[in-house]
Amino acid sequence: MSEIKFDNRVAIITGAGGGLGRSHALALAARGVKVVVNDLGGSVDGSGSSATMAENIVAEIEAAGGEAIANGANVTKMDDVQAMVAQAIDKWGKVDILINNAGILRDKSFSKMEMSDFRLVVDVHLIGSANCTKAVWNHMKENGYGRIVMTTSSSGMYGNFGQTNYGAAKAGLSGMMRTLCLEGAKYNIRVNTLSPTARSRMTENLMPEEILEKLTVESVSAGLVYLCCDDAPNRMILCAGAGGYSETKVFETQGINLAEGDQTAENVAANIDKIRDTAGQEEFTNGGQQGAKFLTRVQKGEFT
Template identity: 65%
Template sequence: MSIRFDGKVAIVTGAGNGLGRSHALELAKRGAKVVINDLGGSRDGSGASSDAAKAVVAEIEAAGGEAISHGANVAVYSEVEDMVQQTIQKWGRVDILINNAGILRDKSFSKMSLDDFNLVMDVHLMGSVNCSKAVWDIMKEQQYGRIVMTTSSSGLYGNFGQSNYGAAKMAVIGLMNTLGIEGAKNNVRVNALAPTAATRMTEDILPPEVLAMLVPEPVTAGALTLCYEDAPSRQILCAGAGGYAISTLFETEGVYLGPDQQTPEAVIAHWDQICDTSQHAALETGFKQSEKFLLKAQQYLNEK
């Protein structure tokens, strides 16, 4: 089976360097028309330049592909709208969105300013919201859309000094889960990629010998898996250094405590049973949790 994107139009944010560049080049190589979005700022979000995005466009065109660049700041909705409008004017549709743009402002929570916290949230979370919102109705109307959020192990599991980044990266999972439900009837599938790669975001964090193993291409293979025609939906794919895994949110079966036992003392007394993972399960929607607890309560009443 060969994965192709002929006739598809893709927007990749933060595509001037690193993973975004890799995603864009591979999409174009496989037939997609690609919008190279990049504000051109530094790793901490300061500054702006169109040079990197234009260089990626030139590389795609030199290989016989089609691409345009746009310098929208993903945190500014009016700029994102302009990018999407230009895409529609150029090619008439948007089939794929990869929300990849990001910045870092790492510090321990004690030392981190709220400005740095808000800025990272704006780029990672609101940037993903803005771009997804700008293409959402287009994808619904054309009955086709593939959206990839970029999450991180820092969000899924935590990482010292990255409370802002981790909060934003976990927030896009909540966005993915809900958009995946809402888009299902219109063939709009939404997934998340948790990459590990050597990029500007990690160059000062990992030693050179490790960075050499973390090339972007294996991560891009995961990204394209999440946005091709037969892609899954509401999956978190972890990818890096040739390794691939799915991260899933599970909930234990838990216990029901009768009205006379609904106290913190009783919860603590049953803690081992509450934490027992032998019957844990993934829940399809948030309501499934309420349904589970209500069924337990009803069963208790029936047995009285």
């Protein structure tokens, strides 16, 4: 296996003041990447701010012989984000890699959740990632190169009690990735998503210590490094945790087609086993394929 190398690359990593973001920053810097360490310096629920966290990581990187600068932009504020991108370009001339890692938690069951907490979590995870991606997108198009990594979660793909806000935001990031990878492909912009399971401020109170010891952030960052290298894939959801690596894909069953006069709720119910049958299921890579599947059957006169 040849070594993964980064030739004069510049990366912005949001939420890099601790946990996974810190690990990502150190891992990329160790391979020669120049890093903008972004962190607002707030608590897990998003309250407060401090530049110290980002500055500490910069000091670590510099002590190891790497290059980094600190940035305290709030990813929910587009002016802050644009200034962060400008800072990177002023310093190093470009931005090659964006790691959208910043996030917060405000967990409660949906019945008890205030909509302000729902909105804030979506703003940080989803809108914050959109802001950062938008701020580098045209720059990457002009340069003919870009590697962007979103951060999703098992909560966004499978659900988790008490995390409707977090799950909605994380699911949105996967959907955003699936469209951006299509729009960026001809410009050599590859967009992927990381789904981590790791010990962090967000998880350390949720699991027993003997499990947390296995969930190292470094094992997740190994996957992150691959997703933003020159030979990175496009449109992948890479799951990583405790040394385990897998891919999440969305498949669609073959399903059925009902003739015009048979399109009733009762016939959907009568055929639900056929609709849910996984035999012959497919992975689609753009939204038009679903409609094409059904319409092709109509054209061929294929009805259940």
